Amino acid sequence: MKTYLKLVHMEIYRFRFILLGLMALTAVVQLLGMQMSLTKSLNDVYRRMSAEGISLSEYAASYSKLSFGSIHSFNENLMTFPIMTCIVVLSLYIFFIWYREWFGKSSFVYRLLMLPHPRFTLYLSKFTAIMIFVFSLVALQVVLIALQMAMYRIRIPIELREYNTLIQTIGMWKAVIFVPVRLQEFFLVYGIGTVFVLMLFTTVLLERCYRFKGLIAGLTYTVGTVILIVWIMMMAERGGYFFYPSEFLIASIVFMLFNAALSLWLGRWLLRKKVTV
Amino acid sequence: MKRYAFSIGLVTCTAVIMAAFVIAAFADRVPPYELVTKKGSAEVLKGFALEAGIVRISNDGQAEWQDKGALFNQYSDLVANNDHYLERNELIVQHRSFIRGHLYSDSFYKDNKNVISASVNSKPFVIQIRILEQTNGNVREIEIPYETEDSTVTGPNGPGVRVEDVQSAAGNLHFLVSEIHTPYSGNKGRKAIYYDYIVDYNSGKLIERIEVYRSPEQVEPYTETSVSLISEESEFKASSLVMFHIKTIYRQDQKDSEEGLAQTENSVAKLKERRIMGYDYATGSTWELPRQGIELIGTGLEPKLHGGKLYAYYAENPQAAVYFIDPLSGKQTANRLVLEPTEYRGSRNIMLADGLIYVSWRDRRVPKVAVYDAATQAILYRGEIEGTDSRADLDRLWKLIFTNNGK
C-alpha cells in the first residue's frame, strides 16, 4: 500500500507543472470570458435603455431578464476551449505516462520494473494518477462555475437576475457532460472514461510487449469496443428494436465492466510475464 | 510528509470539492414544487402527470426532474410506473413482453379482453397485427396485404401508409389505414385515402375494406385540400366513431408561381370550405356534420373526440370555453363550460380523458389545475402548485401540460 501511494505521488509530482498550467489556462480563459460576456450583455441592456429612454425597472418589466445561462453561453466556445485542451493533453498523457519511462537518455523503466513490489502496483498507480488529474480538473470546473455565478451576482443588477442553484446552472450548461449532476449519469460518463483509460493502458503494454502487432491488436480492441458501444447506444436511441433501451444500457454497462476486468487482467499479465525493455 | 504536500493537497482539495458537489446535487435532487389539493381528491389525476419544462409533478403531489439525467433520457424506457410520458408506458409495464420490439407500432387498442397493436410494414406493404388475449395470454399475429394505388409523385419508398386507429366494433376488428401520397413540391398528385379494414376477430381474415374518405382531385390552381383526423383522445380507448376535419384552402403566392402552394411568407391563405365528416365503425356509415356545428368550430375552435362525443375549444386564448357538440346533429348538447381566464396566451392546457376535462392554467402567477366532469360540468378537483423552498420560482412553470398525449 505504501509503495502504491509513493508511486502515485511520484506520478502526480512529475506532472505537476502541466496540471497547474492546464488549471491556470482554464481559470483564466473562463473567468475572463465571463467578464467579457457580462460587460457585453450589460452594455446591450444599457444601450437599449438609453435608446428607449426607460429606466432599469421598466426595462426589466418589458424585456426578458439576463439569465446566467444566456450570458455564459455568449462566449461558449471560449469556455469550452480550455476543456478541450485539457482533454487533449490528458489523452496524450495516457500514452506518455508509460512511454516516457522508455524514451530518453535514461531508461527509468528498468528501475520501475525492478522494484521489489508487484508490478501491477505500477499499473494501478499510473491509472490512479490519471484519474486524480481528471477529477481535479472537474473539481476546478465546479469551482469556476461557482466563481462565475458570483461574478454574475456582483455585476448584474438584481432586477435583471434570474436565480438558479449551482446544480441547476451546471445542469443547463452545454458542457454538462463533463460535470454530470445526476448520480447515474456521473457514473456512466466517468465509468466509460475509466474503462477507456484502462483499455488504452493495455494497448500501450501490448505495444511494448509485441511491438507493432501488439499496437494493432490493442487499437483494434479499443476502437472495436468504442464502435460496439456507440452502435448499441444508437440502437437504444432509435428504439423499435426487440430490446428495450434500458436493456441496451444494461448490456453496455455489463460489457464495459467485462472490458475493464479484461484490461486489468491482461495489463497485469503483460507486465509480469511479457514486458520487455 | 512535507515531501508529499503537493499530492496530498491536490487530492484533498479535489475530494472536498467533489464532496461538496455531491452534497449540493443531493440537495437539489427534487424540484422545489408540489401540487397541493384545494378541493376534491387527487385520485382523479391518477395515471397522469403535469409537466412544465423539466419539472414533472405526479398525482401524489411529488415533483421530480424530468430530465432524468438529460444525457441519457432515451434509456429510461419508462418501466417505472410513475413515468407517464406516454400512455404506452402503461402497456409496457403491464405487457412488457408483448410490447417488446413493437414499442413504436402505429396504433394500439386495449380493452378488458384484448391488447392489439398494429403497424404497416412497407415494401411490401403489409398490415401487421398482433393480438394479446388477456384471458389466456395467447398472442396472435395476423398479416393482411395492402396494395397501394399507383401514383407518379411519391418518394422512393412509396406513399406513407399508416394504421391511424384500431377499434373493435360489432365483434370485428377495425383498422383505419391512411395512405398519403405527397409530392416533393407543389400540389400535383397530392392524395389522401382512408380505408377501414374490417377483420374477423376469430379467423383473422379480412372481411371487407371500406373506403372511408378520399381526397378530391386537386384541379384548381393554388387550392389544397387538407384532411386531419379527429380520433379518440385516449389512444387506446374504444370509440365507435372517428371524424375527418377537411379544409379546402386557397393559397396564392404573391409571386404568382405556377407550382402552387409555395409556402412563402407572402402566401395569402384563404379558407374556401370546411367540412367535418364522421364515420361509424359499427355501421360503416358516413355523415356530414351539419352547418351549425361547422360554424361553431369555424369561430376558431379545435374539435376533439372523446367517448363518442365531440368537444371544441381553443386552449391558447386567455379567455376560453369548452363547447359540447353532438357529432351527428352538430347541435350543442349543453351550455358551454367557461374556463377561468389564464394569465397569458398559451399558458393553458386542456386534456380529455375518462370522461373528464382536465385544465391547467395560470392565475396571477400561480399555476392551477381543475378537473371537470364532462357530463355534469361539476368541478371534481382543484389544485395549485406551491413552492417548497427558496429555490422555487413559480414564474418558471409557465405552462403545465398533462402528459397523456398518446400518439
Add this chain to the structure above:
Amino acid sequence: MIEISDIRKKFRRKHVLNGVSFKVEKGQITSLIGLNGAGKSTILKAIMGLTPVDGGSIRIAGQPITHDIYHTVAFIPDRLTMPGSMKLRDGLQFMADFYPRWNPERAEDLMSFFRLERSERIGRLSKGTAAKFNLVLGMAQDVDYVLMDEPFSGIDMFSRELIAEVFTSQLVEDRGVLITTHEIRDVEHLIDRAVLLMEGHVIKDFNCEEMREAEGKSVIDVMREVYRP
C-alpha cells in the same frame, strides 16, 4: 544459486539464445563472455525479468522469477535507470523509499569513494560518473546477487581502476556476481568463472583458476581458441 536452464530467445527470426545453461554461485564472480550481439545483455535482462524468454527456465535459489527476486538480486545495466531531471540525492532517496534492503550507510561510503556530488543532476553526468552512480545504486543494496552489464564500457582508465577496486573489496566477497564485459583484460584477474557464448549457446564454461593450473591457459587464451580457430 542462480540457475539458467536451456533458455531460448528469438528476436526477429534470429535465435539469439538457443539453449543456454549455466549457474551463478554465491561467493563467485562469473563472467559472461561473447562477441557483440551474442546475447549477453539479453541473458542478464532475462534473469531480471526485464525481457521474456521463449523457452527454458531461470531459477534463483530454487524459485522462479517473481517481483520478490528484486530483494535478493540487483542489476546494474549499462545505462542510467533514473530520470535525468532527478538529482543524485533524489535518486538515492528513491532507492531508500522503495527498496527495503537499501543500505544508506554503504551508499554514503560509495558516494564518497567515487567522489560523487549529490546536487548534480543525473542527466548531466558524464559517462564515467554515470557508471559510478549506477554502481552505487546497485551495490548499496543488501542483496545476494549482483548482475553487471558492461561495467567498464566507455569508461576512462582511472574510473575503471576505481570500479575494479570495488570488485576486490568485501562488497563482492560473499555475493554472487555475474558480469558481462568486453574488457576481459580488466577483470581477468578478478573473475572466478568464465562462460563463453557463441551462436546462442554456451561453448565453454570453466573455472579460471583450474584452467590456469590444469592447462596453463588464461581466459584470453581460451577465448582465442574458441573465437579465432
